[in-house]
Amino acid sequence: MERVVIEADGGSRGNPGPAGYGAVVFDAAHAAVLAERRESIGVATNNVAEYRGLIAGLEAAAELGARVVEVRMDSKLVVEQMSGRWKVKHASMIPLADRARRLVAGFDRVSFQWIPRAENSHADSLANAAMDDAPLIDEVHAARAAGHGDSIGEYRVREEPRAAEAAPAPWTESSNSAAAEKTTKSAPETSSPGWTGAIGRPTRLLLLRHGQTELSVQRRYSGRGNPPLTAHGRDQAAHAAKTLAAKGNIAAIVSSPLGRARETAEAAATLLDVPVRILDGLIETDFGDWEGLTFPEAAQQDPELHARWLGDTSVTPPGGESFDAVRERIEAVRRDLVATYPGENVVVVSHVTPIKTLLQLALGVGPSLLYRLHLDLASLSVAEFYPDGGSSVRLVNDTSYLA
Numbered sequence: 001m002e003r004v005v006i007e008a009d010g011g012s013r014g015n016p017g018p019a020g021y022g023a024v025v026f027d028a029a030h031a032a033v034l035a036e037r038r039e040s041i042g043v044a045t046n047n048v049a050e051y052r053g054l055i056a057g058l059e060a061a062a063e064l065g066a067r068v069v070e071v072r073m074d075s076k077l078v079v080e081q082m083s084g085r086w087k088v089k090h091a092s093m094i095p096l097a098d099r100a101r102r103l104v105a106g107f108d109r110v111s112f113q114w115i116p117r118a119e120n121s122h123a124d125s126l127a128n129a130a131m132d133d134a135p136l137i138d139e140v141h142a143a144r145a146a147g148h149g150d151s152i153g154e155y156r157v158r159e160e161p162r163a164a165e166a167a168p169a170p171w172t173e174s175s176n177s178a179a180a181e182k183t184t185k186s187a188p189e190t191s192s193p194g195w196t197g198a199i200g201r202p203t204r205l206l207l208l209r210h211g212q213t214e215l216s217v218q219r220r221y222s223g224r225g226n227p228p229l230t231a232h233g234r235d236q237a238a239h240a241a242k243t244l245a246a247k248g249n250i251a252a253i254v255s256s257p258l259g260r261a262r263e264t265a266e267a268a269a270t271l272l273d274v275p276v277r278i279l280d281g282l283i284e285t286d287f288g289d290w291e292g293l294t295f296p297e298a299a300q301q302d303p304e305l306h307a308r309w310l311g312d313t314s315v316t317p318p319g320g321e322s323f324d325a326v327r328e329r330i331e332a333v334r335r336d337l338v339a340t341y342p343g344e345n346v347v348v349v350s351h352v353t354p355i356k357t358l359l360q361l362a363l364g365v366g367p368s369l370l371y372r373l374h375l376d377l378a379s380l381s382v383a384e385f386y387p388d389g390g391s392s393v394r395l396v397n398d399t400s401y402l403a
Contacts, residue, residue, distance in 0.1 A: 003066065003067070003070070006070070006072065008023040008024075008072075009053050012045055015046050018131055019131065020040040020127050021127050023037040023054070023060060035061075036060075042200060044387060046075075047077055047078070048200065050077070052096070062107070070110075070113065073113075074115055075114075082100060082101070094335060094389075200386050202343065203342060203344060204382060205334075205384070206345060207355045207359070208268070208347060211237040211377055212377045219295070220294050221298060222292075223286050224283065225291050226259045229263045233377070233378070236377060237378060238267050248272075252274060253274050253346070255348075255350070256350045257282075257283055258351070262276065282330075282349075284354065290306075298317075323370055330361070331361065337385075356373055356375065358383055359393055376399050379398060381393070381398070
């Protein structure tokens with residue numbers, strides 16, 4: 001299959017509201033339909049649905065073995081952004097555009113053309129059929145109006161109360177009670193759990209710090225060094241793995257390339273039967289010349305620099321890496337995960353600074369969090385990133401499963 005034509009469309013009844021997309025792949029002569037895709041995507045905006053339609057069309061073309069693709073859409077925004085003439089500014093569009101570009105890179109040539117809606121009727125009809133197939137949306141809204149909660153797989157989610165009502169626990173051991181078991185069969189989550197107004201089903205990052213090493217026992221800076229887990233660290237990893245396996249519904253496990261993180265990730269992978277994907281961006285901060293030193297030793301070696309480093313994220317340890325540089329690569333990892341695993345649960349095995357940075361991004365707070373937040377070895381935190389750019393934090397530094 002050398003050349004194909006993709007027509008894609010997306011819509012939202014309410015913008016945001018119940019949304020869906022449609023995509024159709026034609027042969028080069030635009031005479032024969034080679035593939036069709038349509039899906040209801042919950043509550044989303046028109047632009048999110050348009051991008052999802054494009055992505056579905058590109059995926060279908062790749063499955064057909066096409067090498068040259070002509071994309072036709074009635075969304076000027078998507079066409080101009082994918083053509084590089086308009087910048088992608090809205091946070092909800094960035095991960096979708098990134099995902100589409102990665103798909104585009106897999107073809108020899110892809111062109112984008114705007115067409116009037118009347119010429120996009122086939123994809124439009126698929127998108128409308130997808131929205132018609134979404135009666136569940138009304139059920140979700142009705143359940144919320146009645147005060148019921150939602151869930152994603154085994155990871156229970158509850159709608160936070162309004163005004164002065166007491167807030168529920170941020171993360172619930174849903175497998176521990178019969179009542180909680182019932183939540184695992186309820187509707188997919190379509191809005192954030194608080195007052196942020198974020199919509200869509202989030203990518204949920206289960207942030208697991210690696211287990212104990214000899215350097216962590218001695219409280220020494222452990223960045224790019226590669227100490228293995230201690231026996232206790234392997235035990236911590238096993239306990240964390242059992243907890244994650246009991247929850248289930250994990251789409252992927254990603255890990256720092258360093259051995260202590262990979263060991264921790266492999267323990268979970270074995271029980272979950274999910275392969276580990278190594279992401280270099282999840283590596284710990286490079287502490288440079290301070291690697292292997294204790295806090296007092298580093299302060300004594302470079303007193304002025306160490307003091308500035310403790311309050312300024314742009315300061316770089318001698319021969320090392322600043323926290324600003326860490327944030328830049330972690331932001332790229334976050335965009336990749338949200339685009340690659342939309343609406344899924346992903347275990348992220350990493351280190352103190354990367355995990356703190358992901359929590360900082362989810363909370364939308366300043367760098368002071370890096371210096372004030374404590375994370376224990378083998379602890380679990382949960383951050384969510386929504387397709388419209390919203391985010392929330394469900395859990396921080398849980399070690400209950402290690403007791």
